[in-house]
Amino acid sequence: MKYVATFLVLFASYILLAGFYVQELILGAIVSIILTIILAKLVNYTIDYRFPVKLLVFIFAYLPVFIWKLILSNIDVARRVLSPKIPLNPGFVKIKTDLKGDFAKLALANSITLTPGTLSVDIKDEYIYVHTVDVKGKTLEENTKNISGIFEKLLGGVFK
Amino acid sequence: MEIVSYVFMIIGGLFYLLGGLGVLRMPDTFDRIQAGTKATTLGAFTLLIGIGIANPDWLLKVFLIIVFIALANPIGSSALAKAAYRSCELPKNLVQDDLKELFGGEDNDSN
Numbered sequence: 001m002k003y004v005a006t007f008l009v010l011f012a013s014y015i016l017l018a019g020f021y022v023q024e025l026i027l028g029a030i031v032s033i034i035l036t037i038i039l040a041k042l043v044n045y046t047i048d049y050r051f052p053v054k055l056l057v058f059i060f061a062y063l064p065v066f067i068w069k070l071i072l073s074n075i076d077v078a079r080r081v082l083s084p085k086i087p088l089n090p091g092f093v094k095i096k097t098d099l100k101g102d103f104a105k106l107a108l109a110n111s112i113t114l115t116p117g118t119l120s121v122d123i124k125d126e127y128i129y130v131h132t133v134d135v136k137g138k139t140l141e142e143n144t145k146n147i148s149g150i151f152e153k154l155l156g157g158v159f160k
Numbered sequence: 161m162e163i164v165s166y167v168f169m170i171i172g173g174l175f176y177l178l179g180g181l182g183v184l185r186m187p188d189t190f191d192r193i194q195a196g197t198k199a200t201t202l203g204a205f206t207l208l209i210g211i212g213i214a215n216p217d218w219l220l221k222v223f224l225i226i227v228f229i230a231l232a233n234p235i236g237s238s239a240l241a242k243a244a245y246r247s248c249e250l251p252k253n254l255v256q257d258d259l260k261e262l263f264g265g266e267d268n269d270s271n
Contacts (some may be wrong), residue, residue: 016220074175074202077195081182090191091256092245106235114201114236119194120234121241131190131241135255 005051007036022072045103054158062154066111075160080133092121095128095144097152104155111151168210175203175253188251189244197237204229 014028080086099105103140109120109128117133128148182195205226212222250257 012222016224055172070198070202070205073198074178077182078178081178081185086185086187086191088187088191088253089255090188090251091254092258093256094258109238110205110231110234113237114230115196117194119190119197119241120238121245122238129258133191133194147193147197 001049002046003036003040006039007032010035058158060150062158065150065154066114069111071116073114076116087134089134090132092129092131093135095130095148097126097128097144097148099152099155104158107155107158108148109149111155113146115151162201165214168206168213172199172203172205172207175199175206176187179203188253189248190241190251193237193241193244197233201229201233204233 010032011028014032015024018028019023033118080088097105097108105123105128109123111129112118112120112130119131120128121131122129176199179196179199180201183192186192186195208222208226208229212219
């Protein structure tokens with residue numbers, strides 16, 4: 001099951017990039033089989049029958065919020081860069097995540113990086129260390145709520 | 161349709177310009193990384209979407225490229241920031257520094 005799903009995902013991306021020709025289909029199949037074997041051996045992950053559902057939830061619940069936040073963060077950057085005296089109040093803060101699994105944490109860290117004024121620097125166990133341009137909260141809970149609250153909720157719905 | 165695609169490409173270019181300005185104007189490494197990452201990510205997205213609209217055959221490929229950029233760009237900037245924290249002098253105006261507990265503060269150059 002895991003092998004078949006991985007193969008299909010790899011093969012689909014290959015065909016998308018290469019185009020729909022007979023030679024490409026054959027080469028894509030060979031490359032995908034080799035990559036599937038390597039990936040399944042080296043990387044620890046699971047794909048199950050709920051994967052398409054998760055993907056749909058991801059696209060329709062998470063992506064709109066993500067893109068909106070990305071646009072907001074660019075406006076924020078523009079505002080800071082174009083103001084004569086750059087308003088800064090920087091610091092490294094620690095936030096806590098309840099998400100389990102490497103992919104969930106990766107998605108959360110990436111979302112944090114692309115939201116206004118924050119940049120995730122490192123992950124250690126259940127804590128994510130974030131550089132923020134404007135330190136607002138004092139405590140761990142406050143910072144967690146400000147920085148990752150909405151994404152934590154959305155990604156919790158996807159990676160369960 | 162052509163005009164829409166050009167508008168998208170111009171907006172993308174403007175975001176890149178913004179990123180460049182940010183890298184020039186921000187006072188320290190981490191703020192520079194932030195400005196650079198955000199502006200170039202959205203800039204690449206809009207530019208690629210513009211290209212996809214101009215050539216509808218490429219639209220799927222363009223979306224695949226966008227997915228890879230969305231994955232790779234933040235990871236790269238996180239790696240840069242981590243390396244910068246470990247090896248550079250930290251900015252003077254930090255309000256709070258929780259990362260210290262992870263890397264042991266100042267005397268970290270040996271590893």
